Amino acid sequence: MLESKKKMAQSFSDLKVALEKGKGDPKEIFSIFEQGCREFTQETKKLPPERIKPFLDLVQRMRKEIEQGDRAGLLERIEEMKRLKKICHEAYK
Numbered sequence: 001m002l003e004s005k006k007k008m009a010q011s012f013s014d015l016k017v018a019l020e021k022g023k024g025d026p027k028e029i030f031s032i033f034e035q036g037c038r039e040f041t042q043e044t045k046k047l048p049p050e051r052i053k054p055f056l057d058l059v060q061r062m063r064k065e066i067e068q069g070d071r072a073g074l075l076e077r078i079e080e081m082k083r084l085k086k087i088c089h090e091a092y093k
């Protein structure tokens with residue numbers, strides 16, 4: 001499996017734990033997820049170019065919500081990321 005994907009999977013799971021149980025710093029964990037997402041778009045050969053911008057835009061929205069402490073927004077964005085993940089995995093994985 002791609003290293004970037006291991007990073008994405010672990011940090012996304014850690015982020016949920018941080019938000020739900022207050023275990024760990026969401027900002028720090030999110031930075032790892034963000035990094036993983038960027039590395040992934042450079043590492044994979046399976047993602048069509050037109051899929052990359054909407055994906056990174058979503059990551060960018062999550063970054064803003066984290067910065068603003070917008071917990072409700074972030075939780076919504078996490079659900080959105082899960083939906084996009086499902087769409088992408090069904091289409092390209």
Ligand code: HEM
Nearest residue numbers: 001005008009012044045046047055084085088089092093
């Ligand atoms: C939190 C969100 C996501 C997580 C945790 C995640 C996790 C993973 C994991 C663990 C794999 C490894 C392969 C496997 O399981 O068989 C994978 C592969 C892949 N994912 Fe995701 N994914 C996420 C979101 C996305 C999104 C949003 C996209 C599209 C924009 C995407 C596109 C892909 C593709 C194309 C592969 C195949 C990569 C390759 O082999 O080059 N994923 N993902």
